[in-house]
Amino acid sequence: MYSSLEFRKSSYSPNESACVEIADVPGTSAVRDTENRHLGYLTFPSKEWAAAVNAVRLQA
Template identity: 60%
Template sequence: MELNFRKSSFSQAESQDCVEVADAPRVSAVRDTKHRELGALFFGSPEWRAFVDAAKEDAF
């Protein structure tokens, strides 16, 4: 399965200190931009949605 990773919209364009996310059916993958060769962590859709919702609440 080929994944198309993207940087967070909160990351600065020139910064390499961030994570990248890719979405696929029923799963999301997260990897470190500086260490892409180490692979990614995979989360099921319910777990990823819970994380994103909690992160949005904590951000403001």
């Protein structure tokens, strides 16, 4: 785990209670649920996270 990450709210999250936060680390993207920050975060290789985001965009 990384000791200090700077999370930002996803621009696709509709409101404060239903959002995802993302932090970028070289080569990695960390993702957490705003409502459950205490549960930690998941990390994904940046290329995989970008592919997931692009797949969601194509479905919208």
